[in-house]
Amino acid sequence: MSEQPNPTEIDEPTPSQQQPGTAYPDVPAEAWSGVHRGPLREGEWVRLTDSKGRKHNFELQAGKRFFSNKGHLDHDDLIGREEGFTLASSAGGEYLVFRPLLSEFVVSMPRGAAVVYPKDAAQIVAMADIFPGARVVEAGVGSGALTCSLLRAVGPWGRVSSFERREEFADVARRNVNQFFGAPADATHPAWELTLGDLAEALPASGERCDRIILDMLAPWECLDAAAGALVPGGIVCAYVATTTQLSRFVETVRAHGGFTEPQPWESLVRDWHVEGLAVRPGHKMIGHTAFLVTARRLAPGQKPLRKTRRPAPGAYGPDYSGPRPPGLPVEPDPQD
Known part of the structure; x- marks a missing residue:
């Protein structure tokens, strides 16, 4: 779990900024960014990347091991270190260690x-x-x-x-x-x-x-x-x-x-x-x-969208079309009739 920063270090939101019913009014915005700073902590996720670009994601838990075809790593060897380091596995494989980005x-x-x-x-x-x-x-x-x-x-x-x-x-x-x-x-x-x-x-x-x-x-x-x-x-x-x-x-x-x-x-x-x-x-x-x-x-109540000046392509709303139709659009006749 991420540690929450001291609320006194960041200005509190004004009443107009804070939504009614907020469960944690004393928690600054940084605590809910999803970005964790400082040493890696138990309960956080890490992302390991090997020399071939293969990636592994897992949650840090004290006493556990990560296994791959390149041997194993102890979670305890990652916990407490600043992210952005390399670590060798028991079989000599090297991994780059970061916290995952949101996209990852x-x-x-x-x-x-x-x-x-x-x-x-x-x-x-x-x-x-x-x-x-x-x-x-x-x-x-x-x-x-x-x-x-x-x-x-x-x-x-x-x-x-x-x-x-x-x-x-x-x-x-x-x-x-x-x-x-x-x-x-x-x-x-x-x-x-x-x-x-x-x-x-x-x-x-x-x-x-x-x-x-x-x-x-x-x-x-x-x-x-x-x-x-x-x-x-x-x-x-x-x-x-x-x-x-x-x-x-x-x-x-x-x-x-x-x-x-x-x-x-x-x-x-x-x-x-x-x-x-x-x-x-x-x-x-x-x-x-x-x-x-x-x-x-969304338009204001009672307002209508602008009517398109460009005509639809021939057959776009022909007799074979059965879906919704824009307002005022006539049904095209069957060219075979």
Whole structure:
């Protein structure tokens, strides 16, 4: 567990900065950053990298050993040392030792559901404009990967309200989030609330208002009415979907709703590069398609989105199309009739 810095070393938040219901008003923001400083401590995770770039992640526990095909290392030989050192195993293998970054932690932590990869989490934080003090609603929580990024972005005086239908996923996410932020026993991040239930029903019942809503689920269009009711004017809804059929259904549902700006869909691809002197070329590994992202902004009550002046492509909304339609769009005739 990370040690919490002395609250007297950092200015306390003013009453206007601190959200009502904060569980730990005397804990400074640094304690909930997920970044640990100083010597390695029992209960923290470390990341070992060998000379071939292979990586191993594990939790430090006094008296335990780490085993690999290069022998073993005693956890006690790591505990108490500053990160950034090399250590030889019993069989002569060398490892570089660091604490894992958030992007490294989330791809190696225990999983209940698939995680939102760092490249997508970074896009969500930037393109959905997650800011310190923001009120963010998330559904579903999965294994807690995106939750960690959202909590770091909003800070301890923002709020992240996560909704998850499946209890086993919620349990895994809770353990992962608490592990990353070093939460005390029987406690969690002061800005986080995890609710077991369906956002489409639970969010309207709560009466909660929010600045941002992130939908990571199979049918995010089913939650659009609930999202519209909770978002403040100018707020952003962001959907994370895996397939083109999900992408089309969500985009067209947003258009048909009429309470949002024109949705913006995209995806990101990440390719590494090999650089050695004059040998500069694309790497052999690439993080290709993981998911599509869509964002749209909530309009003020009674306002309508601007009508698109560009006509849809011929056949886009023809007789074979059965999904939602933008308001005022006529059904195209069958060219064979």
